[in-house]
Amino acid sequence: MSDRSGIFAGDDPFAIARAWLAEAENSEINDHNAIALSTVDADGLPNARMVLLKEIEAAAFVFYTNYESAKARELDSAGKAAFVMHWKSLRRQIRVRGHVSKEEGPQADAYYKSRSLKSRLGAWASRQSRPLSSRTALMAEVAKITALKGTNPDRPPFWGGYRIDPVEIEFWADGDFRLHDRFVWRRQLGQQEWVVERLNP
Numbered sequence: 223m224s225d226r227s228g229i230f231a232g233d234d235p236f237a238i239a240r241a242w243l244a245e246a247e248n249s250e251i252n253d254h255n256a257i258a259l260s261t262v263d264a265d266g267l268p269n270a271r272m273v274l275l276k277e278i279e280a281a282a283f284v285f286y287t288n289y290e291s292a293k294a295r296e297l298d299s300a301g302k303a304a305f306v307m308h309w310k311s312l313r314r315q316i317r318v319r320g321h322v323s324k325e326e327g328p329q330a331d332a333y334y335k336s337r338s339l340k341s342r343l344g345a346w347a348s349r350q351s352r353p354l355s356s357r358t359a360l361m362a363e364v365a366k367i368t369a370l371k372g373t374n375p376d377r378p379p380f381w382g383g384y385r386i387d388p389v390e391i392e393f394w395a396d397g398d399f400r401l402h403d404r405f406v407w408r409r410q411l412g413q414q415e416w417v418v419e420r421l422n423p
């Protein structure tokens with residue numbers, strides 16, 4: 223077993239991730255929950271973009287997006303993704319690799335409802351990742367949707383969550399002279415037990 227202590231201590235990597243995220247909420251100037259989400263396209267060409275991590279569940283990470291976006295296409299065809307979150311203020315990162323599935327049930331409805339009305343209407347108006355002729359065209363779409371959907375729009379069928387079930391989670395913290403601390407937690411898909419290893423920086 224590795225010599226984990228302090229910020230790395232504990233038997234549940236999701237609890238450690240939650241604790242680090244809570245610390246970052248107090249130290250980051252904004253978007254402490256931003257993650258760089260990485261996917262691969264049909265040619266194996268990697269892709270990355272920021273999204274907001276909305277939930278750390280008992281055993282998974284959840285974010286929300288448009289199901290017709292480029293990332294959704296890549297997530298749906300590969301069934302796998304990775305992300306990294308980096309906090310400059312804490313000098314720490316968490317890396318996650320895993321299998322993805324959609325969250326398009328009551329949980330997605332509840333999250334959609336929790337968003338501001340303008341964001342809810344924006345989700346309807348944006349054909350995310352597809353060409354747009356002008357900003358004016360987008361605002362016209364928003365006006366059209368606002369008139370159509372009113373003040374209590376349903377969650378669009380093309381918008382919802384993705385859940386990442388990790389097989390690997392790495393916790394990294396800055397150390398003096400680039401001698402950083404790294405602990406990687408690995409397990410097989412569907413297994414409960416993690417194997418934890420300290421890695422060279």
Ligand SMILES: Cc1cc2nc3c(=O)[nH]c(=O)nc-3n(C[C@H](O)[C@H](O)[C@H](O)COP(=O)(O)O)c2cc1C
Nearest residue numbers: 253256271272273274286287288291292293294351
């Ligand atoms: C800090 C930050 C947070 C973002 N959060 C989200 C998000 O939660 N969901 C989302 O769909 N796009 C989010 N975006 C926009 C994405 O980075 C991206 O532009 C968009 O999802 C389209 O990506 P795609 O064409 O690869 O699908 C965010 C961008 C930034 C910079």
